[in-house]
Amino acid sequence: MKTIHELVKDWGGFEKLVAALHETGDVTVEHNAHLVGRSGATRQIDVLLRHKQGLYEHLVVVECKYWNAAVERLHVDALATTVKEVGAAKGVIFSTKGFQSGAVTQAAHDNIELFTVRELTDEEWGLPGKVVNLFLQVNAVSVGNPQLLGTFSFSGFEPRNPSLNIIIGNPDSDSRTPMFKEGDPERTLEEYLSRIARESAAKFYPSRPVAFRNGSHDGKLLLRGKVSVAPKAPIRIEVNGGIIMVPRVEFDVGLVVNQSRIVIDRSSSYLFAFAVEDCVRDRAAYVTKKSSEAVTVIEPIAVPDSMNSDDVVKNGSLISVWVKGFESFDQFAGLSYGQLVEA
Structure with missing residues (x-):
């Protein structure tokens, strides 16, 4: 399994990775989609999610920020405008460098989701880590x-x-x-x-x-x-x-x-395995996809507070x-x- 930076070389690669993270089988995922807004202008969407339920279809607009700095508040404002323009139910921003505090505050106000994609820690893999x-x-x-x-x-x-x-x-x-x-x-x-x-x-x-x-x-x-x-x-x-x-x-x-x-490389059976942090609600999830499976699996991360590294066999032992x-x-x-x- 490759790391985020081995999988992603540029912003386009990050968009494709974020699209793959959503391939859970519950939604239709489109990369680099285009929608005509209420003003008649065409909007480019990094990743568009379509969720159909009965007679209704819900759209989720996803922006991907493969930057060297945290996302600022003005980018949350811009996405909130796009969500209204195309009539989407939700707007989401994915980043590899996190978000400024002002962006988090604005996102909570505008009902925008903010997620940071990062590598799993040793504790999240289960000590002693990804490689035993x-x-x-x-x-x-x-x-x-x-x-x-x-x-x-x-x-x-x-x-x-x-x-x-x-x-x-x-x-x-x-x-x-x-x-x-x-x-x-x-x-x-x-x-x-x-x-x-x-x-x-x-x-x-x-x-x-x-x-x-x-x-x-x-x-x-x-x-x-x-x-x-x-x-x-x-x-x-x-x-x-x-x-x-x-x-x-x-x-x-x-x-x-x-x-x-x-x-033992515990990641060897995965195409990818990352942590996705919800920066608005302060929680995180495992996002994994095995080589043998067609869909991505998302599960909440729950690392026990009582975990003591002194009680775990260390690498090199x-x-x-x-x-x-x-x-x-x-x-x-x-x-x-x-x-x-x-x-």
């Missing part, structure tokens, strides 16, 4: 190389085999090692390490939009980090008929960041989503710790 420009990052975590350090057992509670094969990241073959750690809700070592891995990954990578080397904002990042956990009291693990106490756990965390840029499952750690094998690379 956001970043989406879908983050997935991986756990690799878990090591239980400094383990010991109490006499009489030694397991038959103290070795463990901890697997995290494959729902079909994940291990489940019973664990007790005071103050934590997890009941298996794998659940505990999974939570720590997610918390650590969020600290390793402060979420922010990324520009990739090729200039795109769509791509994939990999990050590998090292985690060491030493709780105040050792973790108690039940394994192979015995109990192992674990003072410290170390493991690697891999983070996959898939970033996409989301750009990042939406970060964390995937519930885990990635395979194989893709991180060749990375150095703390190294953020494009995949």
Whole structure:
């Protein structure tokens, strides 16, 4: 969709735009019409609207002012004279630069309508505005190389085999090692390490939009980090008929960041979408026409007074989503710790 000044290059273009604004299907619209007045003189009308209702026809005379300054009072007087001359029911002036206060006062007296055509504000489109420009990052975590350090057992509670094969990241073959750690809700070592891995990954990578080397904002990042956990009291693990106490756990965390840029132009389906301000009655309306529709739609603008821009996502913001499952750690094998690379 083009802006007003992209659509309109001169006064003739503005007249055609104003004519299109009235193509609602309720009236007949004529551009550059000519009417013979009561004095016998021919009057040129920028846009003439004919509204037929039963046996009667009502004429509305529209003048279009594509100027660099506000419309003055004398132009309202001139239109009021034209309305009387041609026997019209109403006179209207459209402007892109508004109206002087004297023109508004005179228009209210002469029953002339005054409208300013302007672009819709971000609030009128609905924040964050006509174009929505956001970043989406879908983050997935991986756990690799878990090591239980400094383990010991109490006499009489030694397991038959103290070795463990901890697997995290494959729902079909994940291990489940019973664990007790005071103050934590997890009941298996794998659940505990999974939570720590997610918390650590969020600290390793402060979420922010990324520009990739090729200039795109769509791509994939990999990050590998090292985690060491030493709780105040050792973790108690039940394994192979015995109990192992674990003072410290170390493991690697891999983070996959898939970033996409989301750009939505909310005006893309419209031929035009403008605000038309009624300068006499101090109200405004949406005037829109979609590419797929034959008629123009006019609806009142009602922006909630309670709208708070602080509560709305701003353009350029990042939406970060964390995937519930885990990635395979194989893709991180060749990375150095703390190294953020494009995949």
